[in-house]
Amino acid sequence: MRKSELFTKTTKNVPADEMARNAQLLIQAGYVHKEMAGVYSYLPLGLAVVENIKQIVREEMNAIGGQELIMSSLQPRETWEKTDRWDDKLVDVWFKSKLKNGTEVGFGWSHEEAIVGMMRSHISSYKDLPANVYQFQTKMRNELRSKSGVMRSREFVMKDMYSCSLDAKTHEDFYQKTIEAYHRIFKRLGIGEETFFTVADGGAFTDFSHEFQTICEAGEDVIYLDRKKKIAVNEEVFNDEVLAKLGLKRDELKKVKTAEVGNIFNFGTQKSEAMDFKYTDESGKEKFVHLGSYGIGVTRLVGVLVEKMADDKGLVWPEMVAPFRVYLAPLGVDPKVVKAADELYELLQKQAVEVLYDDRDVRPGEKFADADLLGTPLRVVMSEKSLEKGGLEVKKRTEKDVEIITKEELIRRLRA
């Protein structure tokens, strides 16, 4: 895309009403727009980041047999009363409204009950199981405060998957498969080394639930981490009994601040009992379905990536997530340079390389500053000087050194 055509503008002004570093930078770079506290719109570059993350998650969910669907945001009261999760005293994040006839409706902050209600229409026999479904849903949560930018918004995109299994054993198998898929996702997002499988509170259903926690100063969680064993304990269940159960030693653990990027939960049959979700087994006997739920905070991940990777010059995106792989900046208005840049832009597009072409007639410093602020992985500069030296000047966003290479070498590297 030509930068002259991209309608969003960058700004050096740090938004005064925004405390979170991630939202400040995303707003300054024109990735998001703040509608009100805790509510953000995603402009073209921000939407591209969200979609790139979604695509990675989608591929991994499909690979383990997930089927994508999309549930409604509007939720009827009855669906949630069965499990006692309609009452504002028990669930304090509902946004609720009323139909014209006075009927109360809620806006989905989770979809466990809705999914179970829907699955009951399709699952009745052991032949119908397993069934694993997921969605990318815009969840609404009426948070008391919202000061963490896109890491905790009142409206956010979440991938939530739900598994329906025959029994505890097949449930456990899928649970393990999902753990592996989650590790692959965080690795592909560039935070694999910093994201840890974490034992957390299991609530009413089970001993423990499991989280994926990414080391992040701006996170809201605290975990005790055994880096060698690659396992952690959420501070909410950090006690001697739990440590003994997990075979962990207190003095080998490090206390770190983290952001929860994923969580997985075994409901056993408790929720299917509450909602009467049964199947008939081979012998004709009715049994309750084993349920699990598996979340990944998609827009939260946008915030976590910013917090972890950005530097004092702006955003830094991992290759798989960046809206553009290349920031192409010709310097000056020399017709030879402009022609060479135009040609390279066309060539890269033909090679299906996503490129932002800074075709504006502005000072080099402004182009360099935007290239940094936007966080594009590779900056490619063309100037009279670079052409004399044999081509173009490349610089990775994460490195300081520049290098002069030929057009052919650039293409070769982008293909690698």
Added chain:
Amino acid sequence: MRKSELFTKTTKNVPADEMARNAQLLIQAGYVHKEMAGVYSYLPLGLAVVENIKQIVREEMNAIGGQELIMSSLQPRETWEKTDRWDDKLVDVWFKSKLKNGTEVGFGWSHEEAIVGMMRSHISSYKDLPANVYQFQTKMRNELRSKSGVMRSREFVMKDMYSCSLDAKTHEDFYQKTIEAYHRIFKRLGIGEETFFTVADGGAFTDFSHEFQTICEAGEDVIYLDRKKKIAVNEEVFNDEVLAKLGLKRDELKKVKTAEVGNIFNFGTQKSEAMDFKYTDESGKEKFVHLGSYGIGVTRLVGVLVEKMADDKGLVWPEMVAPFRVYLAPLGVDPKVVKAADELYELLQKQAVEVLYDDRDVRPGEKFADADLLGTPLRVVMSEKSLEKGGLEVKKRTEKDVEIITKEELIRRLRA
């Protein structure tokens, strides 16, 4: 995909609580799930249809310079008070709720005001114009009644585009471009011949707005159509004065029932004046931005396609929209047949042909009934008989005749 793995089931039972034919069929075929009156979830096949429609619309919007983004559903009161559209007495479809601190919030039923508010942060100079942005948004509308299935839901997906132009002339150029893009979209969706550019009420802003109306018995609109001139007049502005202005003759028009699938609207500068949306022209003078809005009802189109194309056996999808191009059904459990079907399934997947492989051990009649109900464009049957005759039996969903062709011929036809 293997049908044995698809979790959704078909049913012969017409849902008793559903009056609209489109929703009845979509529910019976497992495309959607009804959450409550006017609220539907989209199961894997339904989501595929929605995404296919979105992709066609996206390509055409990008082709005319649209930039995709996604605005928040949550809307602050202030944004809409400036244009007097917050008050429930003036806009009667708001769903509203409250933050914990008592602040009222709404859920977007439209995004005109929100878009203008956001664009003001990025547009200030004539150099920033034109800027045309669009989104696929899940709109919430608190409809008094909802009896038309997915053709008028309380929660639905809409493509809304907004254009910001320098002046009336450049606005008009883009308006015309969009009209052409809309014609291409409806043509690609298979309803081009039945969808008409229609003159409608312009409200407070302009003489007329324009709609795209598709002939449809289940539609809620009435137009007066001149088929030869390919233009129509919405009954709301059907009078002698308007006919004279448009050069239409009363006795050459036919009254038909239609569904509004698109609408385009010229706001002039009225909304930018109300919201103080200005730019500085080349001479340094401040001017108001010319605005237009352009909608397409994505999930409504799902309903319109069903209503127009379905027959007494079930759904019928145009090729570009169907979740699968091929329904592959081996008959019986003869190992030779199963092996040949398995091989064809793999071959089609390698050719990137979307295929639903009915690998279930059920009666042929059940497979035929599902193939029809699901509306897949091409049914491919393999049996001992077909193999003896040289290959496989193909039948288009819209035709009665079957034909025996070779595997190679099938591939050739699917490529064409």
